[in-house]
Amino acid sequence: MKKTCFMKNFVCIICTAFLIFTTVSCGKSKLKNGTYTASVYGNNDYINVQTVFSAGKIASVKVLQHSETRFIGDFAIDTISKDIVDYQTVNADTVSGATVTSAALKAAVQQCITDAGGDISAFNKPVPPKGTKKDTVTVEKADIIVVGSGGAGLSAAVTAAEGGASVIVIEKMPVIGGNTIRCASAFNTADPELQKLLPMTDTLKKAVLKAINEKPVHTAHAQLIKDVKAKYDLYISSGTSTLFDCPEWHALQTFNGGDKVADVALIRKYTENTLDTLHWMESLGMPVRKKVSQGAGALWQRTHQMDSPAGTGIIGPLYEAAVKMNIPIITNMRADKLIVENDRITGVHAVDKFGSEYTYMASKAVILATGGYANNKEMRQKSNPGLTPDMVSTNQPGTTGDGIVMALEIGAGTTGMNYVQTYPLATPRTGTLQGRARKMSGLDNVINVNKEGKRFVNEDARRDAFVAAIKKQTDGMCYDINDSSIVEVKNSFNENVETLVALGRIYKADTLAALEEQLKMPEGSLQKTVSEYNRMVAAKTDPEFGRKLFANPIEKPPFYATPRAPSIHHTMGGLTINTDAQVLDTSGKVIKGLYAAGEVTGGIHGSNRLGGNATADVLTFGRIAAKAVLKN
Known part of the structure; x- marks a missing residue:
């Protein structure tokens, strides 16, 4: 041998x-x-x-x-x-x-x-073509044509089929799942059953009071504040000490976290339906860990984590439901044009990988669920000149804004196209979400330090603030620091943690002093930082950076450090929609027969998306779109 x-x-x-x-x-x-x-x-x-x-x-x-x-x-x-x-x-x-x-x-x-x-x-010879271009245009028909097979597309397709509609899903990539299959599977929703296990600290109470005492920017904001205040007053009068949350508070944090430029009506529709979406997905078989945490940039402990690698626990149940319902999912089929007849969208034109043409005709509607434009370098730079072509992305390669381009050609309106989010804690150089030691996506038991071994940011801050702070550090990167209490054999992306340690992508040591030495930090720096943090956990206060989130101290060896750096992550801008997910034209009028859900849309997240809001958004608005088509 x-x-x-x-x-x-x-x-x-x-x-x-x-x-x-x-x-x-x-x-x-x-x-x-x-x-x-x-x-x-x-x-x-x-x-x-x-x-x-x-x-x-x-x-x-x-x-x-x-x-x-x-x-x-x-x-x-x-x-x-x-x-x-x-x-x-x-x-x-x-x-x-x-x-x-x-x-x-x-x-x-x-x-x-x-x-x-x-x-x-x-x-080393090349593989010959496995097909040829057809001379004729193939025509397929269904009640609803869904463009895109990520979380939004599949949730729309399954919901529509449950309502009795015939559905065809087309997908330009050779694989299904879109960005959802690659996500960290963090799902935000107010959830009284699980959140009753969490305490409401004085620091968290101050955050609520600050938000409900702000001067509103418009009438919709004022009403939202009023509604949150009413719920909070009832909460206080009840005498409970568990975590406060409700759809209105989730909506207010989403609005405030997006710099108060999003559509309050869309946000309310979203937060009012997320818990129902979670329960629906669980009924399909989505495995949800029975613990709520706070994801990076989530601002509150309402993040639910799927107990499966990456986004497989989301796409898997949806795909299996689609198969049971005999919903065709056609891959390698790129939609490139919306078909308009009598001022109504009646289908899409598409091309397969051999150049053969297809028309998919919809008797009821077309639902666009094509994702964002993080990998369309020209589009993203035009929207935000600061996003240079060399910047890496967490997204799958198919996120090139196709749905937006098609809809613009028939007069659709867009909103917030200059709002592109960078994720703070991705893998340096590659930009992927993978490669971390911790199992959960939440930051409850994690601190972030720079190369000097010092904390430099409030870890539960907004993502844009987190990114800005990282960029000021040496080499524009930082380390996740955590102990073994939140480490399992495999992380949430199905990576073996010990293998990552052996490859040098994660650092591990039995003592903080040894970890400090591996990272070439000043002697005593990391030990001092962790000691200070542990005292903050006991006191439930962070006098230096104002962190609100404290779970357990970092004290159980071995200890881990994961290198992290920013990466382009989410495009908050997109097609303008109403609360029924109908696409609107540039004058605000409904484009008949056209709906959209997921990252192809704008108006929900404002200028900054809260961590954990995207998965809940795509699944919830996919369902909203399908239900609206069936209703209309």
């Missing part, structure tokens, strides 16, 4: 060859028959690949073990494994949206070829 190891750019390849039989010539190589294995680090963990060679050919490729994200990584694995065998090439097409997984799988097979004595160049 022979073993070879390579370590570069977080990729470790361990190969074992066995069952070596005869030697067969293959081009310039002498490929040995037998079974070989290789292990390459993919997106979430090592992908263990078994390759069998027989008669000078690749007889089979089998992935023995992987932790790649469902609907993304497993699709790439299945597709590429088959292509490698069918076409005898490692030059199989990369699956868009799963580039890391695709590259890892192909690298593992290449290593097996090398270990078997083969020549990679003999297995």
